[in-house]
Amino acid sequence: MKKVKVSLRPIVGKINLPTVLKTTILPGDSIERLFIATQVGEIFYIGDGVIRTFLDIRPRIIKLGVSSGGYDERGLLGLAFHPEFYDNGLFYLHYSVAGTQGPGALPGAFESFKPNPCDSSTLNLKWINREIQYDHIDAVEEWILPSNGQPQKQRILLNIRRPFINHNGVNSLNFSPETGKLVLTTGDGGSGYDPFNLSQDDMEFAGKIIEIDVVKNTFIDNPPVVTRFNELPASIQETLTVIAKGVRNIPGISFQRFYNQYIKYVGNVGQDLVESIFSFIHYEPIPVTQLVQASVMNSEPGPEGFINFGWRGWEGAFPTSMIRGCSADPALDEKIIAYYKEAVQTSVRRLQPLTSYFHKDPRPDKFGGTALTGVQAYMGNGIPDLMGSVVFTDLARDKGSQPPVKGVLAYTRVQTDCKLNDFSVIETDYNFGSQSAYYVSLGTNLDQTRLYLGVYGSMKVADFNQGTIFEIVP
Secondary structure, three states, X not given: OOOEEXXXXXXXXXEOOEEEEEEEOOOOOOOOEEEEEEOOOEEEEEEOOEEEEEEEOHHHEOOOOOOOXXXXXXXXXXXXXXXXXXXXXXEEEEEEEOOOOOOOOOOOOOOOOOOOOOOHHHOOOOOOOOOOOOOEEEEEEEEEOOOOOOOEEEXXXXXXXXXXXXXXXXXXXXXXXXXXXXXXXOOOOOOOOOOOOHHHOOOEOOOOEEEEOOOOOOOOOOOOEEXXXXXXXXXXXXXXXXXXXXXXXXXXXXXXXXXXXXXXXXXXXXXXXXXXEEEEOOOOOEEHHHHHHHHHHOOOOOOOOOEEOOOOOEEOOEEOEEEEEOOOOOOOEEEEEOOHHHHHHOOOOEOOOOEEEEOXXXXXXXXXXXXXXXXXXXXXXXXXXXXOEEEEEEOXXXXXXOOOOXXXXXXXXXXXXXXXXXXXXXXXXXXXXXXXXXXXXXXXXXXXXXXXXXXXXXXXXXXXXXXXXXXXXX
């Protein structure tokens, strides 16, 4: 693939960890403004070259970084503006709610759980006692910006109990230009290796891509806290459809117009082996009411079924592997299929990725990745070699790289034969000096002609004011 070089132009610096970057036009305004949501609960926008506060919900956010040495994957994770925001002032938030801290579904198992293929008890764990064994509660809310007023909360759409601190999704709310519905992307709930296989269970919120019809009003001000679709009142079930399952963790969804249809791009963050980007056009969203009915009848939910990304049996195009060093030869790794049964069961139904990149890659023109943090379609002609491509970011080059740590920008394209495609690193000219530069978020404007990159100087959300927002320019 063609080598592409870009520049990074700083827009604003010394902010907290940015989770969402997107633009909209404020009511009464005439130009798009860049909005920046931070993990700790602030939402800023850039107006006339000045950073201004749009909303600050820090008191509503769970206390971050306390139990995990400063690292955290909770907080303000999603921000989406209604397609008619200019006229109706509606926008939507997804965040981890203050005061909801629990002990965890497997206390002490944050990121530490590993299945043992020789011990069936580790392969068939169940999430029990959910009302008390959980980590936190996430809320999806509708807010309004009234004319000449301050933003205020209108209603709660969902209250979701989450098992662990990690894998809650990020950039998790986006509106579909096809259906006009709000799309919620959820991770598998966390720890490692999806210990309860929530991502493949049709009843679980975890590990799904879900559409919410925000036009339908359920008239339920404070919905119950749930983990499964069948725990919801019927009026809320009727607002939900499910697009996909088999998600590990996901940095949002991007829609790219292609003639009279849209290509959807999503990234699935990997475990130990590989990061993957998927694309699809046609899909059959299944109403949650139909899923619940199928569950009651113990039958298949529909003839087509979901789009299935394959997790936990598959990491992208590969059976999920456990990797450990070989004592006989430290230069080699032993790779064991973690969930052989799940890999076989989902081998046919799963979607093949558009591209994957490895955590270790010996090829000189590639890179070893850590975690996928952003996927965006680019339709601008400012960077001609990227027009029509899908651009993605990785948090940091693999641990074998020389310090300081630096993230990676890369791109790929949809193949006309729908086969797995290659990818190419995008070279940047910005000098971060001795400062670490984790690439934590990627955003675009309304017509996808501009790209924005969020960079942070630390892996820890509790290390404050180390963020810089760049525009990616020729």
